[in-house]
Amino acid sequence: MRAIQTIKYGELKDSIAINEVSKPSILSEDVLIEVKAAAINPIDKSIVLGNLQSLLPLPLPSTLAYDVSGVVVEKGTSVNTFEVGDLVYSRVPQEQMGTLAEYVAVKSNAVSKKPGNLSFEEAASIPLAGLTALQTLEYSGIKENDKVLIHAGSGGVGSLAIQYAKVKGAYVYTTTSTDNVSWVKELGADRVIDYKTEDYKSIVKDADIVFDTLGQHYTSEAFEVIKLGGIVVSIAGVLDEETAKMFGVPDYNLPEELTKLIRTKEARYKYVFMHPNGAHLNEIKLLVEDERIKPIIDKIYSFADSIDAFMHLDSGRAKGKVVINLS
Ligand SMILES: NC(=O)c1ccc[n+]([C@@H]2O[C@H](COP(=O)([O-])OP(=O)(O)OC[C@H]3O[C@@H](n4cnc5c(N)ncnc54)[C@H](OP(=O)(O)O)[C@@H]3O)[C@@H](O)[C@H]2O)c1
Incomplete structure (x- = not known):
């Protein structure tokens, strides 16, 4: 073949x-x-x-x-x-x-x-993007009326994560560039932030959850916009210690800067690595058939x-x- x-x-x-x-x-x-x-x-x-x-x-x-x-x-x-x-x-x-x-x-x-x-x-x-959206948001403990920032709403993961967060009843902020603003809004995001013309850090305040799909400086910036006791879930940032252990990385420590930010915000940080799961795909199938996710x-x-x-x-x-x- x-x-x-x-x-x-x-x-x-x-x-x-x-x-x-x-x-x-x-x-x-x-x-x-x-x-x-x-x-x-x-x-x-x-x-x-x-x-x-x-x-x-x-x-x-x-x-x-x-x-x-x-x-x-x-x-x-x-x-x-x-x-x-x-x-x-x-x-x-x-x-x-x-x-x-x-x-x-x-x-x-x-x-x-x-x-x-x-x-x-x-x-x-x-499958891969949908499982990532579902498993990461479920890990975050997302619930009705939570304020969630999802970066890169026009990406494979972001476009499904917005819709899943809306299914859970959250208020969704998302970032994207000018060309994508209108169709991303149609996915149900409550506030689409055009990162070319707006600074998301001056718009998002006291978020319960930041879903970091970008890594780099976006991971540490997430701690500027979450509330005290919030959670940053990342699929593109640095590994957390537990995930590093799962990957067999020896003697891993979170970067000191991140540890300080976590402590200051009394927050949690988790790198989520998606895993294959037929039952989760079946949950997504039902949401797609109900036209709640496309x-x-x-x-x-x-x-x-x-x-x-x-x-x-x-x-x-x-x-x-x-x-x-x-x-
Ligand atoms: N840990 C895991 O299990 C896991 C699972 C899946 C994916 N990932 C990782 O997660 C990341 C996202 O995956 P993906 O499949 O969603 O990627 P993707 O579909 O390739 O993402 C492309 C999108 O990112 C947007 N984007 C780029 N820079 C941006 C910025 N500064 N602000 C806002 N939006 C921006 C682009 O929109 P514009 O053109 O508007 O900028 C584009 O629509 C990748 O790094 C991937 O490797 C990890």
Whole structure:
């Protein structure tokens, strides 16, 4: 079968190729999915660039990507939650990475039926970003009337996080650039801050939660806008100590500056690393079918144009998700 693989670590255009590989075989708890659509995420690009070699070592070449929607064509002997012919979506577990291929084997507990009102492309755009939005906001303890700042509301994660925070009844601030303000507002954000013309730090005060999707100086700035006792949940900043331990990083300490900010604000800081979860995807499926969450797709590429898709993602300007069609 054909697969998009990283053949070496380095520049995207030189390091990705379409290769012929063998069709995966399944274990007893797996389903085999005929891939109809896959989506790519910043982590896929970081893998190719070699930025994650120490945290996620991979044999090369490796088939890329984690997000998939398609049809179950085979199931393992212990799988009783899916049947051949089911239309499904998934963020596949790390060890089964490789959705940019004609088939992918996936542990059934990482799979859900796909939302019935979505195309394969729309469904494939959701899993990794949707699970990140749900798991990060749930970790934060989000509840009705909380004030939440979600950075990068036009991104893959941000566009779904805004909608999930609204489902939870929160008041949502989000940041984006001028071109994206109107469609991000339509996702339900209460106050869309145009970072080109406005300073979010003078608008957001006493937030209960900051969802940091940007890292760098945005992580420390979050402590300027949260209330005393608030929480900063980050998916792009520095690791917290517990998460560092989970990744096997020895003797890790939070940067001193961050420790001081946490103490001053009597706050909490957590780096959330999303995990595959079929039950969470099923929760998202129900919200999508109730039209409380909708996917945002920037562009759909053909399989042959996958390298262009990676280059577009690498621009950092994607409006929602970048999807690859395999049907
Ligand atoms: N820890 C985890 O488990 C996890 C999971 C998923 C993602 N992540 C990480 O989270 C980050 C976001 O992921 P993503 O998939 O949402 O990325 P993405 O879709 O590629 O984000 C692109 C968006 O970011 C916006 N953006 C860029 N700079 C901005 C700024 N200064 N202020 C506001 N918006 C800005 C852009 O909007 P404009 O063009 O308007 O600037 C664009 O729409 C990435 O670093 C990714 O690696 C981590």
